[in-house]
Amino acid sequence: MIAGLALSIFFSLSAPGLVSAQKDLTNVGNRAEVELGQALGLIEIPDISVDLVFVAGVGKQELKLGPGHYPGTPLPGQFGNAAIAGHRTTYGAPFSDLDLLEAGDEIVVTYPSATYVYLVTSTSIVTPDDVSVIATKDSSKGSLTLTTCHPKGSAAQRLIISAELDPEQSSPLGPATYYNGSSVSNDSTAPVLQATPAASSASSSSSTQVSTTSSTQVSTPNGSTTQSAQSPTPAAQETRPNNQVVSGVSTPSSAGSGVQLFVHSDEAPRAESVEIAQPEQTSVESSPSSSVSVVSSTETDEVADAPISVVSLDASLPSGVFGVMWLLAIGLSVSFGVMLQQRFTRPVLAWAFAALPIMYAVRGFTQVVEATL
Amino acid sequence: MERISRALAVGSSLLLLFVAYRSWGTGLVTSGAQNAMREAFLAGEDVNRSEPAQSTAALRVLVIVWVAAITVSVRFGSWIGHRYQSRLLGVSFALAPVAIALWNLFVTVEGLLPEGI
Numbered sequence: 172m173i174a175g176l177a178l179s180i181f182f183s184l185s186a187p188g189l190v191s192a193q194k195d196l197t198n199v200g201n202r203a204e205v206e207l208g209q210a211l212g213l214i215e216i217p218d219i220s221v222d223l224v225f226v227a228g229v230g231k232q233e234l235k236l237g238p239g240h241y242p243g244t245p246l247p248g249q250f251g252n253a254a255i256a257g258h259r260t261t262y263g264a265p266f267s268d269l270d271l272l273e274a275g276d277e278i279v280v281t282y283p284s285a286t287y288v289y290l291v292t293s294t295s296i297v298t299p300d301d302v303s304v305i306a307t308k309d310s311s312k313g314s315l316t317l318t319t320c321h322p323k324g325s326a327a328q329r330l331i332i333s334a335e336l337d338p339e340q341s342s343p344l345g346p347a348t349y350y351n352g353s354s355v356s357n358d359s360t361a362p363v364l365q366a367t368p369a370a371s372s373a374s375s376s377s378s379t380q381v382s383t384t385s386s387t388q389v390s391t392p393n394g395s396t397t398q399s400a401q402s403p404t405p406a407a408q409e410t411r412p413n414n415q416v417v418s419g420v421s422t423p424s425s426a427g428s429g430v431q432l433f434v435h436s437d438e439a440p441r442a443e444s445v446e447i448a449q450p451e452q453t454s455v456e457s458s459p460s461s462s463v464s465v466v467s468s469t470e471t472d473e474v475a476d477a478p479i480s481v482v483s484l485d486a487s488l489p490s491g492v493f494g495v496m497w498l499l500a501i502g503l504s505v506s507f508g509v510m511l512q513q514r515f516t517r518p519v520l521a522w523a524f525a526a527l528p529i530m531y532a533v534r535g536f537t538q539v540v541e542a543t544l
Numbered sequence: 545m546e547r548i549s550r551a552l553a554v555g556s557s558l559l560l561l562f563v564a565y566r567s568w569g570t571g572l573v574t575s576g577a578q579n580a581m582r583e584a585f586l587a588g589e590d591v592n593r594s595e596p597a598q599s600t601a602a603l604r605v606l607v608i609v610w611v612a613a614i615t616v617s618v619r620f621g622s623w624i625g626h627r628y629q630s631r632l633l634g635v636s637f638a639l640a641p642v643a644i645a646l647w648n649l650f651v652t653v654e655g656l657l658p659e660g661i
Contacts, residue, residue: 208594210581224581232594236577263574503556510549528560
């Protein structure tokens, strides 16, 4: 018994959940690569009391830390549309009250050396595969898009908040710089880059080279990670969403042309696919560790005409399964109440204990039904 | 019948606790990371607290480990209770290891859940 206890304590202390909060900070110093999970800046939304550090990446691991910046979109404070995702109900629920934002509300992004104020312009609700909302529509100005799940407790839709930069309150915009996220994992649900045999109508000069040891160095608004930057032209910025595809991990099944990015997040649009011409010239190197690589503006230009097609690859459980789970929870809660009643022969006490789980389960079930409708 | 009732009670309690973990427990992970990141970020340091995702196979093994740890801890508490004729003492001894193992079980199970839950 004592050995068992010692074993359980040993495993408890070595478990990721408790230990993660005590791990040493990683000071990676200046470098060209931006790692997934790296703190990029502060996002503040005074009207809903949000004041958090946002990190690079929108994967499951990154969103545990806080709001995540979509790799492949410009950073806030740069020309183009920056996009940030956040959890709605779990992990501190940073974007829980995003639906309360109204036109004109401020979203402030702060870096050590600059501050950018965005004003909310619109709110919309889209399907999870509608990735067009994070694409840059006007590369001559700065905009910001926040995404989260909708309705609360469901991943059936996405709530989108669009905001535009207020130049009078902000530091000058910088040229857009990009990184591509890749995360190596044995987990079958991890981001996967795979080629699909798809026809292409992209530029005939397309030759995409993605390297995790990028020779192009990038300057971010966060002064702590600065390197020399190659500023993309406005035309290159417009084509930016195409480069989201050149991230992830190559799989054994990779063959043919075209690549897909599985955006690994319950808050993020599910998947998108870009088809690139002349696939024989496309080279993708998988990253040996969780990191992101920088793509130069010249590389961006090369995939300028590649079209984006959206592939729905929803990894979440269907609503029916959620519904059954919540019904099961209701049943278990009622059984709990019945058991307590038999045990203590005091119905009021029994049902007082059982009321909370029953109400919670009923609420969950109704939310699933609502989302389905 | 009594066994079924007990199983149902344990099942619903675990479910309720897991829901509580999802709602509030996960927030502790985020707030801990946020506090550390903010401090370092404002000090001008690069900071990254992200951890590599564990494989599904490893997570499944961990689930078994934590369930075993809970069982052993409960048995240990029960044995203490019987040995010293004090249920309170038994519960006191079992509480901490059970709580820790339960937390880690939830963390592990949460990692196994498909996206969108």
